[in-house]
Amino acid sequence: MNQLDIPLEISLRQETTQRLLLDLYDDQDWQGLLAAAEILNQAWNQQAAISRWLAREAADNLGEAWQASRGQRHEHDGSGC
Numbered sequence: 001m002n003q004l005d006i007p008l009e010i011s012l013r014q015e016t017t018q019r020l021l022l023d024l025y026d027d028q029d030w031q032g033l034l035a036a037a038e039i040l041n042q043a044w045n046q047q048a049a050i051s052r053w054l055a056r057e058a059a060d061n062l063g064e065a066w067q068a069s070r071g072q073r074h075e076h077d078g079s080g081c
Contacts, residue, residue, distance in 0.1 A: 017040070024033040 017036075021033065021036060024036060
């Protein structure tokens, strides 16, 4: 299994967002903080949907590849089942 590596770009983006949120909080900019929270909530839900879709696609592709390999083995051994 591949290890999950977080690219530097993602880490920097996370740090930038964290600083933005802390600045909004320190400035007591509640409207700005709410707007940022709404954007982050939407982005998180989109990413969750994309991750689920990608996992489903990968599983479907693996299943199809496995079925195809089984079919090829049966053709080669003459069993037909």
